[in-house]
């Protein structure tokens with residue numbers, strides 16, 4: 001428990017499932033007042049989780065959501081920009097409409113929510129976190145729009161860290177694979193809808209990691225809560241790989257003795 005998060009107003013985008021839901025639950029355990037801004041309703045029934053339907057890429061939706069939150073709270077203390085979508089394709093394979101959709105949700109969505117949160121944070125203080133991706137550091141083929149959006153979030157995070165210091169801290173978490181509906185969807189694209197094959201595919205991906213497994217949403221949530229707490233009061237402007245050691249590995253071996 002970090003006693004300083006009790007009663008704080010926390011917004012988590014995309015908190016209806018996956019990593020966002022795990023983060024929202026941890027903040028609720030800390031006694032925070034937690035809002036979920038998402039396009040789908042929460043997939044678990046949690047009395048304390050305050051759901052507002054909001055497409056983060058829509059200025060009107062974000063404005064309406066923050067109008068409601070500010071009518072109920074003096075300020076926003078913590079914003080977790082988590083909502084994100086993925087799609088496959090190289091630059092030549094990606095239609096402009098798909099590029100705009102991915103960048104609109106992953107990047108512009110975080111810009112819009114940050115803009116509204118900073119209205120009070122710039123004077124009252126606060127923390128803005130970005131759930132970027134290890135794909136902001138090392139990348140896979142055929143993910144051009146996603147990779148670009150996750151790199152760009154690091155620029156947004158650093159701009160906020162510098163422009164609003166020392167009142168506001170801003171950090172990015174860069175997870176490798178995390179077992180969520182999004183990761184399962186990625187596995188389905190490769191092996192189809194067979195649960196056994198999906199589990200095996202995710203275990204296979206896990207074996208690429210020095211830690212020999214993918215991460216659990218709860219583990220990302222532990223870091224997100226720590227970074228929002230007073231214990232992290234000097235941490236700002238950085239992206240933290242959360243990848244079980246993946247990004248230190250070069251898969252090329254030296255000759256055996």
Ligand SMILES: NC(=O)c1ccc[n+]([C@@H]2O[C@H](COP(=O)([O-])OP(=O)(O)OC[C@H]3O[C@@H](n4cnc5c(N)ncnc54)[C@H](O)[C@@H]3O)[C@@H](O)[C@H]2O)c1
Pocket residue numbers: 013014015016017018019020037038039040054055056057082083084085105131132133134174175176177178179180181182183
């Ligand atoms: N799961 C992974 O392996 C992994 C790895 C690295 C980074 N990430 C990032 O973590 C974040 C969460 O991923 P996840 O795996 O929990 O995904 P998920 O698909 O399980 O959950 C994402 C949530 O975002 C919501 N969302 C989608 N579009 C939205 C919009 N326009 N407005 C508001 N909400 C919207 C979805 O409805 C969903 O509830 C994403 O930004 C993702 O890129 C995930």
